[in-house]
Amino acid sequence: MRAAIAAAISRSKREIPHYYLAHGIDVAAARDRLTEVTASRPPEQRLLLGALFIKATxxxxxxxxxxxxxxxxxxxxxxxxxxxxxxxxxxxxxxxxPAIHDTADLDLDTLMARMRDLVARVRAGRFRGSEIADPTIAVSRLGERGVETLFGVIYPPQVAIVGFGKAIDRPRVSEGRVVPRPTVTLAADHRASDGHRGVLFLAEVDRLLQRPVAL
Incomplete structure (x- = not known):
């Protein structure tokens, strides 16, 4: 496993001209929406912030x-x-x-169920080869592990990876309150895009997370 990962990452860093961007996002609205929707649900049916991150991406x-x-x-x-x-x-x-197929077309409950199923099968070693071959973009969510900011390495032949850090109450006031602001990062391939478009993409992810009802 380590040898395979090392070979893929070495190829990525050797061949892909990476550029990196980071953007702080106010997730207070997203957290409030999750509380509203899932407070009365049992734990196994609750939505997590990660599902909103993936859907917005x-x-x-x-x-x-x-x-x-x-x-x-x-x-x-x-x-x-x-x-x-x-x-x-x-x-x-x-x-x-591994891939969650047709991600943008899934409602949040279905997306959350697919995420839980995927994690359970990966931990049990039962994921399918097609799921590893199919991703068209990667999303990493190390915030749940306590990491504030992560800069991913693109897995070739993909051209981008988005990373979400931990939502932390930083000293920024919005409407009279301190708000949690995780950092979303983008590592992208300069052969396919540029920093200006990357900035606009991260701003769009931010805009979508401010309107969680629409997700």
Whole structure:
């Protein structure tokens, strides 16, 4: 596992001209929406903030397709499908990012159920090879592990990875209160996009998370 990961990451850093961006997001509205929707549900049916992050990323990609697809044979090919690869740690070491298919088309409850199923099967070693081969963009959510900011390495032939850090109450006041602001990051391939478009994409993810009802 470590040898395979090292080979893929070495290829990525050798071949892909990465650029990196970071953007702080106010998630107070998203947290309030989760509390409203899931407070009366049993734990196994509750929505987590990670589901909103993945859905907002998928919807944002619809406006910025240059982050969704593959660079192969000297050119970028945007993918007509949108399959977000969700990073999951494997028991005993290692990391995989199997796909949740047609991510943007799923409602939040279905997306959350798919995430739970994926994590359970990865931990049990029962994920499918097609799920590893299918992602068109990757999403990593190490915030649940306590990490504030993460900068991912693109898994070739993909051209981008989005990372979400921990939501922390930082000294920024919005409407008279201190709000939790996780950092969302983007690592992208300069052959397929540029920093200006990356900034606009992260701003779109931010805008979507301010309107969680629409997710």
């Amino acid at each position: 998928a919807l944002g990609i619809r406006r910025f397709p240059e982050f969704n697809g593959f660079f192969a044979e000297g050119s970028f090919r945007p993918s007509p499908a949108l399959h977000a690869g969700v990073a999951v740690t494997i028991r005993g070491g290692g990391l995989v990012a």
